[in-house]
Amino acid sequence: MKRKVIQIADSTQLISLPRKWAKKLNIKKGDEIEVVEDNDKLIISTKSSAIELMRTSLDITGFEEIIPRLLHSFYKNGFDEVELLFKDPKVISKIQKSLRDEMIGFEIVEQRPGSCLIKTIAGTNRNEYDSVLRRTFILLKLMFEGIVESLEKRDISQIQDLKLQELTNNKYTGFCRRVINKFGIRKDYPAIEYCIVEWLEKIADQAKYLCSFILESKENIKINKTTLNLYKRVLKLLNISYEVYYHFDLKKAKEGFLERKKIIREALPLFNKSESKRHIHYIVCITQIIADIIGFEYQLGIKNQKTSNLF
CATH class of the missing domain: 1.20.58.220 (Phosphate transport system protein phou homolog 2; domain 2)
Incomplete structure (x- = not known):
């Protein structure tokens, strides 16, 4: 789909939104939409189509030896919140070490007996x-x-x-x-x-x-x-x-x-x-x-x- 650029004054350039797309999402005059620069692309979205947080929960009892691999999988796949359930409180130190050593912005934000919650504390840019x-x-x-x-x-x-x-x-x-x-x-x-x-x-x-x-x-x-x-x-x-x-x-x-x-x-x-x-x-x-x-x-x-x- 191609759009012609409209020049307004010296510093403003406009393009029109596809009518079918705008009608489908009920976009009206005065509504705000999100525009993200991605090098030579512009990504246009409504708030309703924004990326949702990815959450999951896993009982890691019996899988203590592969905790780093499990955490890496969650991290690399884009999860924002991960709740880990466990019986052995000693696994916390292994979880903390793996997060600290190898994952940017992924940290334990809540810890209770038998569980911890990991979140992305800095958005992935x-x-x-x-x-x-x-x-x-x-x-x-x-x-x-x-x-x-x-x-x-x-x-x-x-x-x-x-x-x-x-x-x-x-x-x-x-x-x-x-x-x-x-x-x-x-x-x-x-x-x-x-x-x-x-x-x-x-x-x-x-x-x-x-x-x-x-x-x-x-x-x-x-x-x-x-x-x-x-x-x-x-x-x-x-x-x-x-x-x-x-x-x-x-x-x-x-x-x-x-x-x-x-x-x-x-x-x-x-x-x-x-x-x-x-x-x-x-x-x-x-x-x-x-x-x-x-x-x-x-x-x-x-x-x-x-x-x-x-x-």
Whole structure:
């Protein structure tokens, strides 16, 4: 549906509302409607069509071990209020830790014997999506740069701090997935966007596991030049992914796909060498995840641009 813009004086522009839509919702002169800016879109709604609060209640007795996963599911799916029922009062500390470490603006607001109520105390601002996602990319790049630098210097002093950055990544990616599920985003293909965010979290998970492995023994930070070079190329691949997402270029995406093949081809034979086996495992896993992200970025790129603009 198209509408012509009407110019009033120098600073005001108007468009008319579709008659059928306005009549259906009984919109009359003087009524207020809500207009939300969403980048290149305007979302127009009446108060009656505003997003309702999502509420739920769950008895978590017997599911104490998976409390973080349950809370993450509620958070990412856009729930605003969650009542948890339980028998063991000790679970409160686990709930509080999970909320504090990994969920932005989701907190316990009411606590009684056998139950607690969790609410969103700060509204989820969909306009923050782009800035939070960019911070996610940058955080991952810095995290991996720090790991590569530590491996090159054979210095574990910053590895523990790098490992903890995975929690921040969880906050960022959890927020982004909440926005996608609750509001949708400016992208026309939210499912692809969701997959990109999901895999960004998986990279941080693998980086955390790598940090844990390095901290197990001082010997684990001693790697040969071949393995170190592979890590540096994984970092390069991560940078390519960042560039392809924000400035799509088919040639750059192709470079990423080809680099992934080279890394895997050179890494797999090293599995036979016991001193490199665990490191090669992380190199292969992270490489494949990044390549999958570039694949999703490729899908977004070709959908959002005309073929003539791809090259």
